[in-house]
Amino acid sequence: VFGLLVFGVQELLNPFVLFLILLIVLIPFRRAPGYVLLVSVAAILTMYWLLATTGFLLAPFVLGFGLAYVLDPLVDALVERRVARSLAIVLLALPVVGAGVAAVLFGIPALVGQIDDLVQAAPELVALVGDWLSGIREFVVGIPGVGEDVVPDLANLDPEEIVAFLQERREQLASGTWRGVLGLGRGLGSAATVAGYVFLTPILTFYLLRDYDGILARLRGLLPRSREAGVVEFAREYDVLLSRYLRGQLTVALIIGVLTGTLLLVVQFPYAFLLGALAGVMGLIPFLGLVLSIIPAVIIALVSSNVLWSLAKVAFVYGLVQILDSGIISPRVVGDSVGLHPVWIVLALSVGGFFFGFVGLLISVPAAVGVKLVMVRGLERYRSSELYESPQG
Template sequence: MGNGTERPAQGPRGDEWRLIYAAIVLAVAALLAWTVKPVLTPLLLYLLLLALLGPYAGRRGHSLVVVGATVLIGFWLLETLGGLLAPFILSLALAYILDPVVDVLERYRINRALAIGLLAIPMLGVLVLIGAVTIPALADQVASLSRALPDALDRLEQWFSGVRTWLAGLRVPFLPGYEPFRDFALFDPDRIAAFVQERQAAILEGGLGAVLGVGRGVGAALAVLGYVVLTPILVVYLLRDFDGIKRRAVELIPLDRRDRWLAFGAEYDRLLSRFLRGQVLAATIVGLLTWIGLWIAGFPYSGLVGAIAGVFNLVPYLGLVASILPVIVIALLSGSVLGSLVRAGIVFLIVQVIDGSVTGPRIVGGSVGLHPVWVMLALAVGSFFFGFVGLLLAVPAAVLIKLLLREALARYRGSEAFQGAGGGAAAGPD
């Protein structure tokens, strides 16, 4: 150790100059960013950040910054391109569900491409058969419902006029002269109908955009085309290369953290796959029970309502909400509105009790451990910020957050902050 190779220790003066130099560099960088801000998209800034952080790979805090920036750019991409990405995300979800079946066929020495074909052809045949049997019946019910809709609207208007007159004349006991609903008589349904009719094109366009998660006409058209055409093609390609995609993703994980990340990924895969399988089974049961219950109760168009309840129940708790409006419209078409609503309400109550106490907790919630409130919150937040894509990603994100919180809680319980400086429980008062 020679004296010529030793560097003088940095004192307070050196630290001050270093801070001043860093402040100047940041100010110049901010000024430069301000002058070229029209070309600084979030994606370009993300790539620039990764390039700047490259020399610091392996240092403390590097992974945290990269992961945080990746999550933020992912949110930006979903918010910006959500409608266009929906077919790709849906295809990835379907490939994720079907990949274990293809792997099982490969164990029987069946080529992967042939296994995908053996899986796709029967599924396509079943879908065609179901469509050939159910679509004509559902189409007849929808056509009959649309023909009877004008009479239902007339009945609804007559019923509403009676309710309006009754409310306008309602009096509050012990308060003579007080008429709380007097102004309700000024409510004119004809003006509302005219308003809706004048703006029906804009209303329909907005409704389509809300369903697809796209607010622009071109994006909506591309999303519909993607669902119909792109999704099956993408599923086949993803299934063919699914194992290779997983292998290349594993190779990107740092060696010193690979075992830990793979264990976390295996647990996440186990919980998510069990939830998806359970949700498909639960939605099928809800659809069948709704159809059979309404059919036994003599409610018209039971097949249509059951199909709506089953399909929409793939998104947890959405089946009941999506079925309410068709049930009300169908009840207005029947001879006895109140009787039809009561019968449908009893059926929905029974189905929801079965779903809430048997199919939901035992098939879905029990297998994953996600509380219904947590699932509903994830769905609400996902759909609010990202539309239809948010609904697709809500439950996977909820499962991921659950695992991250569980690991963070386990670390906290093993830390000195939880156990005390001495590693044991603190002594209580005498």
């Protein structure tokens, strides 16, 4: 009985309930020093718990709000031209929703089929890699002072066993692609995930877009009058920085994906659709995007019948895309006024994805923008403070 009581209390007093209790208990001390800091830390910890436990449920809502945020300026532009807001939303949302449904119904099966073909081509790849690794081992062992026991014997690797292992798990690889693309997580079935992302997300996006300005107005009405001006100013700076990055980077990634896939089709390189989609997704990651997207293309070229010609195709396509991206696409679309360093973006994506999975990837860049603005404002306050200006001694 005592064990059941402890379990019941533990389930009842989850971090969210404890946070509400803390807020109630601290009401008499709301003007005390350290109150804001304590509540802020508690709110951050509660949000961490909420995202870690229910992130898979929040993903369609986060994705819907993100789409609403990106599409709202376009909706406002159509409304200014005397188009009804609901009609403007439908006109803008139909291509986006249609592209998403097409990707789920047609694109993902094509990706799975190409992955299946790649698994079937694995024997040549494994044998080639095994020969290369064995040659590297012989070279390393030949260095004075390096014994054979230092480098593992790669000759014991059996390519047939590796290929058999991959073929046995071909279905798992295919289903893993579905789960990865759909953001499946923590116990939901694939059918529920498809329903959530294909049907729930567009509905949420529509209603958020229809009431977007009203939602912002109601949130502003909840702000304390004494802090309204400062919060609104911060929100405007945040909006400018985030919108420039998101709209610019999404546009660049889409162009890179379409351009890469089209060029690979033109030069008749295998798995062009798969590699183009990968290049588009990886285009969201600064610096590492090109490297991560070109590795599979190089591997495919190495197992082709004409290795040198295939490598030349890869070098031509990805080199041309990189030149166009760095010289024309990114400067024209994104420009130099975004203010987010690529290393900062990579760090945010890594931390967000590690702790919160798919939802973490969605919120990592907005969170990074907020942290950057807080740090910039904190640095400005420090430089204008007596601590910074006071003479030494």
